[in-house]
Amino acid sequence: MSFYSAENLYFSYNSTPILQGVDLRIEEGSIVSLLGPNGTGKSTLMKLFLGLLNPKSGEVILKGKPLQSYSIKERALHVSYVPQSTQVAFAFCALDIVMMGRIAFESWFQKPSKKDRDLARAAMERLGIVYLEKRIFQTLSGGEKQLVLIARSLAQGAKILVMDEPVSGLDYGNQLRLLETILKLSKEGYTFLKSTHFPEHALMLGGYTYALKDGHILANGLTCKTITEELINELYHTNIELKETVCGYPVCIPSFVHTIKM
Amino acid sequence: MKNSFLFGMMIVMLGASLLISLALGRYEIDLGTLTQLLLWKLLNIGTAPKEVMLLSNIVFDIRLPRILAVILVGAALSVSGGAFQAMFVNPLVSPGILGVLAGASFGATLGIMISDSWFGVQLFSFTFGFVAVLVALGVAKIYGRSGSQTILLVLGGVISSSLFSALLSTVKYVADPYNKLPTIVYWLMGSFSAVDMKTLSSVAIPLIFSTIALSLMGKYLNVLSLGDQDAKALGVHVVWVRNSAILLATLLSTLTVVVAGMIGWVGLIIPHIARFLVGADNRVLLPMCALLGATFLIIVDTLCRTSMSVEIPIGIATSLIGIPIFVFALKNAKKGFA
Numbered sequence: 001m002s003f004y005s006a007e008n009l010y011f012s013y014n015s016t017p018i019l020q021g022v023d024l025r026i027e028e029g030s031i032v033s034l035l036g037p038n039g040t041g042k043s044t045l046m047k048l049f050l051g052l053l054n055p056k057s058g059e060v061i062l063k064g065k066p067l068q069s070y071s072i073k074e075r076a077l078h079v080s081y082v083p084q085s086t087q088v089a090f091a092f093c094a095l096d097i098v099m100m101g102r103i104a105f106e107s108w109f110q111k112p113s114k115k116d117r118d119l120a121r122a123a124m125e126r127l128g129i130v131y132l133e134k135r136i137f138q139t140l141s142g143g144e145k146q147l148v149l150i151a152r153s154l155a156q157g158a159k160i161l162v163m164d165e166p167v168s169g170l171d172y173g174n175q176l177r178l179l180e181t182i183l184k185l186s187k188e189g190y191t192f193l194k195s196t197h198f199p200e201h202a203l204m205l206g207g208y209t210y211a212l213k214d215g216h217i218l219a220n221g222l223t224c225k226t227i228t229e230e231l232i233n234e235l236y237h238t239n240i241e242l243k244e245t246v247c248g249y250p251v252c253i254p255s256f257v258h259t260i261k262m
Numbered sequence: 263m264k265n266s267f268l269f270g271m272m273i274v275m276l277g278a279s280l281l282i283s284l285a286l287g288r289y290e291i292d293l294g295t296l297t298q299l300l301l302w303k304l305l306n307i308g309t310a311p312k313e314v315m316l317l318s319n320i321v322f323d324i325r326l327p328r329i330l331a332v333i334l335v336g337a338a339l340s341v342s343g344g345a346f347q348a349m350f351v352n353p354l355v356s357p358g359i360l361g362v363l364a365g366a367s368f369g370a371t372l373g374i375m376i377s378d379s380w381f382g383v384q385l386f387s388f389t390f391g392f393v394a395v396l397v398a399l400g401v402a403k404i405y406g407r408s409g410s411q412t413i414l415l416v417l418g419g420v421i422s423s424s425l426f427s428a429l430l431s432t433v434k435y436v437a438d439p440y441n442k443l444p445t446i447v448y449w450l451m452g453s454f455s456a457v458d459m460k461t462l463s464s465v466a467i468p469l470i471f472s473t474i475a476l477s478l479m480g481k482y483l484n485v486l487s488l489g490d491q492d493a494k495a496l497g498v499h500v501v502w503v504r505n506s507a508i509l510l511a512t513l514l515s516t517l518t519v520v521v522a523g524m525i526g527w528v529g530l531i532i533p534h535i536a537r538f539l540v541g542a543d544n545r546v547l548l549p550m551c552a553l554l555g556a557t558f559l560i561i562v563d564t565l566c567r568t569s570m571s572v573e574i575p576i577g578i579a580t581s582l583i584g585i586p587i588f589v590f591a592l593k594n595a596k597k598g599f600a
Contacts, residue, residue: 076497
């Protein structure tokens with residue numbers, strides 16, 4: 001039984017085809033990175049996996065059942081979404097935002113119970129951000145915001161996290177810390193589907209990679225086998241070399257650095 | 263707790279402004295006599311004050327229906343304004359965003375033109391308030407499901423508002439300038455002077471029900487203010503929640519026009535002041551909007567009917583008072599509309 005997968009997905013906005021026959025399989029507890037140039041359908045693909053959009057044909061299967069057969073609430077039990085940036089026009093504190101992960105589990109007029117509050121706090125504690133709980137969300141740094149949104153997913157209780165370019169807009173240190181958090185959570189059994197603009201980040205996280213171009217899967221498989229010099233150059237029209245460092249770790253080196261005198 | 267204290271304070275202030283407003287007017291009643299009258303009449307305590315017939319006529323037949331209507335309208339405008347601000351993720355939105363006020367105004371002027379009964383005017387006003395919102399929703403629907411639904415709704419609201427404003431101008435242009443036009447113009451400036459027990463009793467239940475229901479939707483509006491995708495991914499039926507909120511807020515706004523004509527600014531500024539006091543959490547914010555809005559409108563209406571020998575239309579007063587308050591409230595904009 002497939003854990004979380006898509007078979008032969010087609011999707012178009014009006015008459016513009018976006019995805020043309022995409023297959024994608026996600027194993028429980030794995031990290032799947034989506035690579036591909038801008039406007040190639042990564043975000044659309046993730047929205048289909050979240051059930052925010054419905055495919056024109058093909059379907060997404062979650063734990064053996066079509067995703068569309070789940071109710072919105074049931075789906076929220078399994079899959080959560082960590083957006084790239086959440087627009088918050090009003091001053092909510094971080095804990096309020098994390099508590100919103102519990103909304104599907106409260107009944108209409110019920111106040112959040114102590115249990116919900118404890119779950120939200122525990123989620124923040126796991127990510128080491130309890131000290132942010134009373135801060136206003138918009139005043140947080142990009143990295144802190146991402147962590148708060150991940151905490152919201154943990155509070156929601158879903159074991160699958162779909163992340164849209166989680167590191168975009170973060171400084172180098174926060175990027176690395178976020179990747180470390182993803183790795184840590186995946187070791188605890190969480191499953192990740194994320195898009196990224198950095199092949200190196202996919203390499204750091206391991207797992208599986210799907211390279212998407214013009215609505216097709218160009219290559220897929222274990223990240224270390226899939227990401228090659230040829231693939232990156234074809235995907236992004238670049239000219240890079242994939243070199244291994246002394247410790248055997250692959251890095252991308254663009255050809256133009258050779259023309260610069262050190 | 264800070265919030266319980268604030269709510270306690272606001273309830274006391276609402277009660278106090280209610281009492282003072284009952285006492286003030288062309289025939290002034292001192293607070294002692296008023297208390298004596300209220301205790302005797304409502305709770306059967308103590309003795310009747312002198313001239314009890316006259317006093318109860320003034321207090322219970324003339325002032326009380328009006329003040330109760332003011333309370334309900336103030337609360338309704340503020341709660342629907344607050345709810346719309348959360349829903350459209352935009353603190354500059356007011357209850358008229360979907361065209362409801364323009365539609366209801368057009369309906370009322372049309373009613374004044376062709377109907378002789380006050381009930382007819384109210385019926386026309388109510389109907390066209392809903393028609394205008396349906397036009398807005400219809401326009402949003404034409405553009406389909408792609409793109410942000412809230413922006414399409416705002417666009418639909420702009421179109422619908424303009425349409426009904428134009429129709430309103432047409433009616434004013436053709437209206438009989440001696441008989442009908444002054445009524446229309448006066449009515450468009452808003453006033454509670456026509457409120458009687460009959461109007462009050464017919465609108466009270468839907469107003470109270472919708473105000474409470476909308477206030478109770480606070481936590482869903484919180485999530486809706488994060489944007490549709492987030493809300494959906496968190497397991498909320500976005501369309502269902504939004505449509506219920508639009509229905510309730512439309513009902514509230516239309517009824518305020520039915521009762522008292524156009525009263526601007528209340529639905530825009532009260533949520534800002536409330537947010538300043540209790541924060542952005544709609545579960546707390548919307549009840550606070552109701553209390554603040556009611557108190558604010560009692561004070562303004564009392565000023566309108568007592569400060570000059572002729573009554574000032576309340577729509578003018580709320581605008582003149584509201585604008586400086588709004589300018590002040592915008593100072594908080596940098597802090598994320600805290």
